[in-house]
Amino acid sequence: MNDLGTFLPLSPATLHILLALAGEERHGYGIMQEVARQSEGQYKLGPGTLYDNLQKLMEQGLVDEARRSANDDPRRRYYRLTSWGRKILTAEVSRLEGVVREARLHLRAPSPRRAS
């Protein structure tokens, strides 16, 4: 269960949700807005997809429900990244960095041609 490798690679929705919660705890609509901002409007998360993923992430212990103040709208629930979720996100970012590094290496440097 606690093996990092079993969680990676993360799906795009999971990655964006964890990234949205990496800075601060947010409610559902806040997560959707943050995901749209991070992706510059290219990835819009619907509430169905969001809560499908939040349910799974809470079952896996990557996300937790945060306490809310008494003044908040009762329909708003706040979610936060757990320390385990942060580890997973860090591991995924490292993996993606490796992917990007490899991609840059192969895309920038042309392969040497053999002399005929």
Add this chain to the structure above:
Amino acid sequence: MTRALYTCVLWLHPPAFRRRFADEMLWIFEEASESHGIFPLFTDSFLSLIRQWMLHSPIWKVALAGMGGLLELIFASYLIGGPTLLNTCRQEAPDTALSRFSGSWTGSLHSNGPSGAIQLTIVKRGNAWIGQLQLEGDDGKMHSGPAEDIRIDGDVLHFRVKAGDADMTFHGRLRDGRLQGTLEATASGRIAASPHERRKVGEGTWELIRGGSRSNLRA
């Protein structure tokens, strides 16, 4: 209107998911319907509905197991040669050829024996066919007798009848909505020719005058 529809879609989600997230999703729907658009939000909720039932609910697994068991049962009964469920269903279905015989038929017999009007009534009661034949004898009187040993095979009708002193068999076939048939005397009847042969009494064509099972016949 759209809010009520979205609430209905949320209501279709599995209870555990609905209890936990439905209020939040409805709130987001109200907040995001202008910025995201109604159609994408509904599409997203339908996809979520499918995912929730497929991935998180065991009900579809039970349904799938049930269907698999039913298929196994049908396959096994087919292998052992017993009556399969499919055959059972086929037997229960109404057979149009059989139902076409049901009713009262009237016609005349062209013969050298009993001649004149002949009325045949045949109906199906439960799993059995019952029938009656009425014919005008050469004495000018009407004779009637129950049809026995009724057999129907596709468009072919066969039965035995005792009317008056005659013991006869009928063999007919449906053609263009009419019943064409032949009466033959059996060995035991008064008009039988000899114990070892059957004698053709006559042949005729009958028209259906009243279809269905409206008849006073008793089994």
